[in-house]
Amino acid sequence: MLTEECHMNPYLESFGIEVIDTDLGERIIQLAGQPPSHIVVPAIHLKKEEVGDLFHEKIGTEAGASDPTYLTRAARVHLREQFLSADAAMTGVNMAIADKGAVVVCTNEGNADMGANLPKLQLHSMGIDKVVPNIDAAGLLLRMLARNATGQLSTTYSSFYRGPKEDGEMHIIIVDNGRTKMMQDKILAESLKCIRCGGCLNTCPVYRRSGGHSYNYTIPGPIGIAVGAQRDDTNSLAWACTLCCSCSFVCPTKVPLAKIIAHHRRIKAENHQLPYGKEKYMPLVGKLMGNETLFNCSMSIARTSLKYLPNSLLKPFAGAWGKYRELPVAPNSSFETWYKKHRS
Amino acid sequence: MSSKQAILQALSTTALSDNAMPVINIPARLDDLLSQFETSLNTVTATLHRDGGLTGLQAEIDKLSSEGKQIISLVDGVTGNREVPADPHELHDIDYAIIKGHVGVAENGCIWVNNESVGHRVTPFICENLLIVLAAEDVCANMHIAVQKVEIASGQFGTFISGPSKTADIEQSLVVGAHGACSLNVYLV
Ligand code: SF4
Ligand code: SF4
Numbered sequence: 001m002l003t004e005e006c007h008m009n010p011y012l013e014s015f016g017i018e019v020i021d022t023d024l025g026e027r028i029i030q031l032a033g034q035p036p037s038h039i040v041v042p043a044i045h046l047k048k049e050e051v052g053d054l055f056h057e058k059i060g061t062e063a064g065a066s067d068p069t070y071l072t073r074a075a076r077v078h079l080r081e082q083f084l085s086a087d088a089a090m091t092g093v094n095m096a097i098a099d100k101g102a103v104v105v106c107t108n109e110g111n112a113d114m115g116a117n118l119p120k121l122q123l124h125s126m127g128i129d130k131v132v133p134n135i136d137a138a139g140l141l142l143r144m145l146a147r148n149a150t151g152q153l154s155t156t157y158s159s160f161y162r163g164p165k166e167d168g169e170m171h172i173i174i175v176d177n178g179r180t181k182m183m184q185d186k187i188l189a190e191s192l193k194c195i196r197c198g199g200c201l202n203t204c205p206v207y208r209r210s211g212g213h214s215y216n217y218t219i220p221g222p223i224g225i226a227v228g229a230q231r232d233d234t235n236s237l238a239w240a241c242t243l244c245c246s247c248s249f250v251c252p253t254k255v256p257l258a259k260i261i262a263h264h265r266r267i268k269a270e271n272h273q274l275p276y277g278k279e280k281y282m283p284l285v286g287k288l289m290g291n292e293t294l295f296n297c298s299m300s301i302a303r304t305s306l307k308y309l310p311n312s313l314l315k316p317f318a319g320a321w322g323k324y325r326e327l328p329v330a331p332n333s334s335f336e337t338w339y340k341k342h343r344s
Numbered sequence: 345m346s347s348k349q350a351i352l353q354a355l356s357t358t359a360l361s362d363n364a365m366p367v368i369n370i371p372a373r374l375d376d377l378l379s380q381f382e383t384s385l386n387t388v389t390a391t392l393h394r395d396g397g398l399t400g401l402q403a404e405i406d407k408l409s410s411e412g413k414q415i416i417s418l419v420d421g422v423t424g425n426r427e428v429p430a431d432p433h434e435l436h437d438i439d440y441a442i443i444k445g446h447v448g449v450a451e452n453g454c455i456w457v458n459n460e461s462v463g464h465r466v467t468p469f470i471c472e473n474l475l476i477v478l479a480a481e482d483v484c485a486n487m488h489i490a491v492q493k494v495e496i497a498s499g500q501f502g503t504f505i506s507g508p509s510k511t512a513d514i515e516q517s518l519v520v521g522a523h524g525a526c527s528l529n530v531y532l533v
Contacts, residue, residue, distance in 0.1 A: 024522060025513035041513060048515045068514040076523060083523070084433055102496055110469045110509040110524020117466035117501075118432055128351060133365050139491035140368060142504075143452075153384055153452035154487075154506040157469075157524065163499030165465050176347075180354035189360055 001039060001196065002092055002125050002175060004218045020082045022111040024075050031058045037212030039219055040149050040198035045211055079111070089115030093126035094145065094158075094195070095138045096172070102162035103172060104138055106145060106155040113159050122164060125173040128180070129192035141195055144252040148197040178230070187263045191226040193253040200247035200257055206240055215240065222247035222257040229264040235273045238264035299334055306330035372485035377450045378532075381483050384453035388507030389520050390528035398422055401477065401531045405442070413439040418463050419477050432464035441471035445530070448483035449490045449504070455530065456494045458502035465501050474508070474525040480532045 003009060009019045021030040025042035029035065032054055036042035043051070052066035059078045061071060091112040095104040103124045105112045116122040132138055146152040164170035182188040201207045201221030212220035215237065217228040222241070229238040238261055247257040268274055274282075288294050305314060307330050315322050331338075345353070373380065382392045393400065398421050405424060409415055415424030416435070419442050429435065443462050445455040455476050459465055468474055484490055496502050509524030520526065 022523065023513070024511045028513065041516065043513055044516070046514075048517075051514050068517040069519050071514055072511060072519040072522060076521065079523060080436070084436055100496060101498070108509065109511045109522035111522070113469045113503065114466065114523045117464070117469065128355070135491045135494075136368055136488070137365065139487045142491075143487045150512070152506075153387060154449075154454050154504065156388070156506050156509055157503055158454070158506075159501070159503035160494075160496050161501055162496045163501070165459075165501070174348075174351070176351045176354065180351060180358065183355070183358035183360055186359045189358065 088121035090123040108156045148199040148252045203246045226260040303330040380450035388453045390507040415440040417442040428463045438471045442475040445476040445478035451486045454504035454506045469524040473527045
């Protein structure tokens with residue numbers, strides 16, 4: 001994930017280094033030339049038939065085969081050759097234990113450990129946010145990670161590296177890439193507590209409907225907005241959210257995602273980065289809704305118009321919203337009038 | 345300024361205040377640890393062999409050996425039919441590897457192994473099938489206790505293994521046997 005954030009693969013390839021992703025999902029999207037669509041299950045957007053066709057073309061599986069077990073075993077054989085012939089291995093890091101100088105790498109497939117333990121050179125890259133004080137903290141986070149990612153009891157392999165193998169070399173690359181800048185802002189800094197479990201993606205109604213690629217950022221979903229909105233030059237990412245707060249409630253490390261997303265909107269507004277429409281009409285809408293008389297008058301006009309004016313005349317006012325929707329049926333009175341009549 | 349200096353300098357001026365590490369005080373479930381451990385192992389598609397001990401294991405190994413399987417043992421008192429090679433790459437055709445586990449975790453089926461018990465670090469991952477020998481008294485209740493029991497001295501490697509390797513990357517269907525071992529059997533001694 002960090003290497004994608006930093007565009008590491010294309011960089012290495014520009015030096016003639018062949019880079020092979022070894023997590024099955026990562027390998028699938030690498031062969032397909034696509035970005036990941038989920039932080040735990042990168043190829044979640046592909047059907048098994050599509051994976052079957054891709055594998056048939058790239059690694060020579062049988063045409064038309066789509067059984068996940070068959071395809072997984074084929075990938076196992078294909079990637080074994082790569083593991084056995086690689087000159088170096090690079091993994092991500094789930095936690096770095098400060099008082100031990102050790103890194104913890106978690107996988108279910110065993111790809112990180114197959115990779116790191118065969119060639120002489122092992123590299124581990126991590127953001128500065130992965131550092132935890134001690135092994136107790138690592139134990140706590142290990143307990144949370146798999147439960148919230150896939151509902152498993154634990155990841156299959158939680159490996160602690162505190163030095164290279166005999167005659168080997170081990171390097172840990174620690175990356176900032178905007179993280180210390182986020183730490184200058186109390187609210188944005190909270191997003192660095194994330195352990196990348198993917199729980200917030202799985203619960204988000206926007207993610208579930210639109211899929212990971214629509215976010216146009218390496219990390220999709222709520223956490224993707226939280227850490228990516230500042231780099232989003234379309235200034236629209238922070239609005240791909242209904243502020244329903246479901247993500248904030250499921251997050252095991254209590255990242256206040258919805259609060260961060262609302263904060264991003266505020267930052268965009270303060271920097272005058274809102275798209276033209278939002279910048280111009282939202283303040284007017286705010287004024288209108290803040291003024292009781294104005295608001296009541298306009299609602300009464302709206303009710304009358306909905307009742308008497310033809311659809312064809314009103315539809316254009318609904319904009320994109322009205323494209324696939326019918327206009328509402330106007331009630332006879334305002335809620336306030338109805339409430340006064342029935343409750344007082 | 346080196347990039348390391350730049351990061352450290354930036355870290356000294358953040359909007360965050362220092363927080364002391366909170367005390368972790370989570371009550372452990374201590375009833376029948378072995379049954380809990382067995383249930384967890386079953387959940388992660390591993391098998392626990394409570395009876396038979398090393399003799400039972402050796403009998404199993406002899407049978408596999410007579411079938412022509414390639415077996416490496418790193419446990420005293422159990423013999424396979426292959427020696428530890430100088431180059432870890434030569435382990436690629438090992439069918440069964442037998443290693444010693446140091447700590448078992450009842451709540452999630454994790455077993456801690458370290459580089460002293462595995463020969464080449466890649467052994468538990470590269471073998472087709474993994475067999476772990478574990479002392480019954482080394483099973484503890486949860487991860488909070490387990491991380492206190494494991495030792496990783498400077499330069500060392502250790503890993504918690506919970507079942508055989510697995511993936512659900514194709515249409516979220518669970519497939520056991522990804523890149524690491526395809527099965528895990530645990531022998532209690
Ligand atoms: S608050 Fe926004 S990002 Fe979070 S779950 Fe709801 S819609 Fe998704
Ligand atoms: S923000 Fe929370 S829920 Fe989302 S991936 Fe990170 S840790 Fe998981």
